[in-house]
Amino acid sequence: MSASSLGYNEQGGEAATEQGQEATPTTAPSVPAAFGLFSSDTKKNEDLKQMLESNKDSAKLDAMKRIVGMIAKGKNASELFPAVVKNVASKNIEIKKLVYVYLMRYAEEQQDLALLSISTFQRALKDPNQLIRASALRVLSSIRVPIIVPIMMLAIKEASADLSPYVRKNAAHAIQKLYSLDPEQKEMLIEVIEKLLKDKSTLVAGSVVMAFEEVCPDRIDLIHKNYRKLCNLLVDVEEWGQVVIIHMLTRYARTQFVSPWKEDGVLEEDNEKDFYESDEEQKEKDQKVKKPYAMDPDHRLLIRNTKPLLQSRNAAVVMAVAQLYWHLAPKSEAGIVSKSLVRLLRSNREVQYIVLQNIATMSIQRKGMFEPYLKSFYVRSTDPTMIKTSKLEILTNLANEANISTLLREFQTYVKSQDKQFAAATIQAIGRCATNISEVTDTCLNGLVCLLSNRDEIVVAESVVVIKKLLQTQPAHHGEIIKHMAKLLDTITVPVARASILWLIGEYCERVPKIAPDVLRKMAKSFTNEDDLVKLQILNLGAKLYLTNSKQTKLLTQYILNLGKYDQSYDIRDRTRFIRQLIVPNEKSGALSKYAKKIFLAQKPAPLLESPFKDRDRFQLGTLSHTLNTKAIGYLELSNWPEVAPDPSVRNVEVIELGKEWSVALGKAKKEKPTEKFYSDSEEEESASTTDTESESTSESEKEKNGKEEGSSMENSESSSEELSDSESESKEGSAKKKFKTTEESDSDDTEKKTKMISKKRESSGSSDSESSSTEESSSDSESESDSESDAESRKHKNAIASKVSSPIFVPMKTHELLHRMSGKGLAAHYHFSRQPCIYGNQMVSVQVTLTNTTDQKLENIHVGERKLPAGMKMHVFNPIEFLEPEESITVSMGIDFCDSTQTASFQLCTKEDHFNVNIQPPVGELLLPVTMSEKDFKTEQGMLTGMNETSTTITVAPQNSTRLVLLEKVVKAANLGVVPSGQDNIHRFSAKTVHSGSLMLVTVELKEGSTAQLIINTEKTVIGSILLRELKPVLSQG
């Protein structure tokens, strides 16, 4: 290869000349060294100049390649400027490109000469080829010569109106360059930005938003009109542009929409509160009643349109969407980003590092988001230290009562790690777990004490420091540990650890009255050789002992104070003086010395062991500032949510009528740029094709969801919801809406035909609907029929589960009130548990909700609004109900994953005008699914679930309950249990499994003499087990 060989030659030649230079002074001392250098340099450049001036392109190209090589190595090639600049108009495209490279590097330094090249670019700006125009603009704007600012300005203005989107993209880049060259052009540039923001090309969007961010990030008003367009284009923008746009829109949304979170805000929500979630919810509910929240449709649009980007291959895009969800989405929805973030952990070390930091910040505030991925954060011995510590940080944040034992076992492995820095960090982590989770404090403390006999000093020292903090939180009965640590003073040398031990002994000297004075004696001996940190603590120890045990230690303390008085360190001398005045009584000592004991031995609050990521949430996630934990230059603060949302109508685009905004916008977009919207095009095709096929199969949940989301956004944006409601059926409403949308998009002729079709369909399905709803009202039998149908369907999907789960023996009719008609302004809602495996997910409990319209008007668009679910809980809502006639009622089914807890699922039931907050709290008996098993299986299973997993109680059974039939009936009524055939008359067995985790729940009722009975429940889920026990007790004892 010519270039490479030349590169080498040049290098070799240069080395030779350098040697020559060194050699010159010795061989020819008469020649000044400087001259030698000068001459060799000119000589070398001379031949390059000659090559550039030759009329052969190949020679010129070789010369340019060598020059670029010099630039790459950081060598100065500015002398060649005149020779190079002549070639700017070369016909050879590679020479031209290399000249451009040279110009961009040196034009700044040789401004006058650079002007020679300008006319060439000006000519190229008028070239018919768009790519030549673009590249001319690129170079012209890159050469940073202030004199040409007016020319650049003109060029940018022209280019921003160019027909080619590629040229306009380059114009957007040029804006930033011109701004950094001459900030005074700002006003004019903003005009150009405003114009380009209106551009509908995906090619331009990213670049112009970048320019916006750099030139005028505070001109939020420029975004209003383009907001919806940007949201809709986002998927089609190139990946780098996506990142910039998402970050900008995040900031925008925070100024324009009201908070979708609970009123008390994110800042006050901390770890402790998470434990008392139900309280918080209560509070929140109260506030909600006062001020119902409805998400702005534009807000929803942004959240919805960014979701697909979580699947991007570009880590920066995924992170950008994650931070958007974190900062903007309702808390219940932010959870979907965790999976994608965890995926990024497979990536390179650097990506991992940044992502882990962001997860660490997130996991402090919302543990639930990452709890399911706990094991993905386990540390491997091959991870770099910084990755290890970040993972450890996250593990510590995620620790709770449930997983702490597994975590501690994992930590034990880490403590033994060869990477001592990491081992030390692990000990800190154990300390934090111990303080945060009171149940394991003792276990942790014992573990740490064991570590005190570790061979590695760093480990021991770290343990001492952590134990000190732990003991402070619960100082009672730890005399033994303190004694043990006092012994360590002989061996341990790390100053922090020594200081910690001394402080401990001083603080709790009354617990170790015999040892403390002896320690002081030893320390007095070694005082002069200690570290400053240790000396201070020796002084403290002396002072405290003097106050509590002055008889033994008076002389020792005075000796130490004397040593301290002449110490080299200011600090220690100061401390000595201060202590002496306070504790040693003399005539000068003021009133304070009386209180010396109170001052030194005051109750000290225990230190809080906090995450170092605690305060990082003041920065927007995913930013450089967040990574560095300091404000980076140019960081743009994320504003707090406004109290009242600014006027949302500013985002409406004038040209378009309000009512038809959506359809027209889409139609227009399609007409204007048939080629550019690659994805959107296919999307449209697709929705058209689904309309053909979908008519029967609405059961597929994905589609339903799509349909629903689209539907809600449409009606929210005041689009033709009136018309829609007329032309839509209840059951098919999702797909119908889709149809309607597509028809709007397609030609108007088509529209008519399709609307007719739809209305026909409505008639038929409407009638069938009213039938079914009336039957449902009258009896619950028909319901269970339809349920068993859906059950069969779900069985198809989940053979494995269905084969084991038996159908319920008894379905209680008891309904619970969800919404009273008085508080629901005429909308009444009841729910009951159908005890069927849920068709929406095998971890969900199916809930039948019956909605009744008691008003005399039609209730429109009944749907589930915002949900407030405890961490981990999921909910599958029913499809929005388009309208409900007066005095009619309808039963819909929902699926709720209660995570095997009796926590309430709160959500909003919304009609067109109103929102009502409602709660569903499941009785524990409904969290189960009956299981069939033989008596033998039952006994083996029971045998495995003893000890901790068993709860039992003795109860008095009401006489009428002691017959087998009555007892069975009572029990299965109270809880969804399956009956196990029993060989003995006095023992009744029931089995079930929990819906979420599928853990077995075994219930035994053993009737004894004298109307007493033993009730035993065996299950891994001890919490549920004990609640069930409590609930079954009255069932059996009462008549």
Place this chain on the structure above:
Amino acid sequence: MIHSLFLINSSGDIFLEKHWKSVVSRSVCDYFFEAQERATEAENVPPVIPTPHHYLLNVYRHKIFFVAVIQTEVPPLFVIEFLHRVVDTFQDYFGVCSEVVIKDNVVVVYEVLEEMLDNGFPLATESNILKELIKPPTILRTVVNTITGSTNVGDQLPTGQLSVVPWRRTGVKYTNNEAYFDVIEEIDAIIDKSGSTITAEIQGVIDACVKLTGMPDLTLSFMNPRLLDDVSFHPCVRFKRWESERILSFIPPDGNFRLLSYHVSAQNLVAIPVYVKHNISFRDSSSLGRFEITVGPKQTMGKTVEGVMVTSQMPKGVLNMSLTPSQGMHTFDPVTKLLSWDVGKINPQKLPSLKGTMSLQAGTSKPDENPTINLQFKIQQLAISGLKVNRLDMYGEKYKPFKGIKYMTKAGKFQVRT
């Protein structure tokens, strides 16, 4: 955004610099060297280093540090992801990415970097477009260029950037039309002392090599798409189609690309295809330790496990090891304390083992921790998750392409704690 780029080799020489805005003096790298010194090991250098006026973001690949200089707030992943893309592009262009290759092709490198960023903002990062702008050097082209004096720079202006499918170049022509897909799954696992699995997950990718004429529109469907829990796509994949039908529909880029990467849902139990029996013991009194490991197959679905490689970082106290393998080669580096054993294929009848003694530094106490064992292996023709491609169809072109699907399972980060 990105101001400048410095390439630094392992001995601390800056061997390439490129500036997209005003020149930033290379002395800014002194802060980087400081951080490097503090970190002791290359992989511990923090990816983000603040300096008084700039921020240095770096990635470390192929023993080269790619250090980007930025001046203002920017999402760090944006820069890091871009730097990785630069390395990938170099690799794509030159086959390998090393200091020598970059120095040899400095002009091409410079031209490529020039096209990738404008004013520090990414302009063209798709390799299909870049290759149209600047042709990668091949031996043939180099010879032709020297004779005819033609150049590496494409004389046709690229149109890909302007098209609706920016990842595919136009006017592609092949005489043999073929499309190959490799389904490669990696098992990440941590196995504890007793052989039980602490964590195990499967990550997979589908790499494609598509050489098809014209503008083919492909669809790829799976027998069991439910397995795929979390996916990320090449931009060419139509997301809506996947959402609704679980079918991959795309107009492919030309050449090699990664179509999809996925994660198999955590509910599925992961079959662990190998096990390691180990007996590594140090004694307090003696300066000799015992070392014995055996590797065997488990749940391999009847396929052979090959390319097995065992590495382990021994504790500092180990001076040397005298070991005899039943097959394969082993080495122990007494400086880095790294033991590696290239096992090769596992024969289930005769399990490979490595036995012997370790000599420990006299006078020091025994190490706290036994070393962890890292395992690599390959199983051909098996996707351990059970993922299967159902069919591949082509629309939009008339000819019949040759199609091929290959499966492979590899060890990802596979560790055995001892």
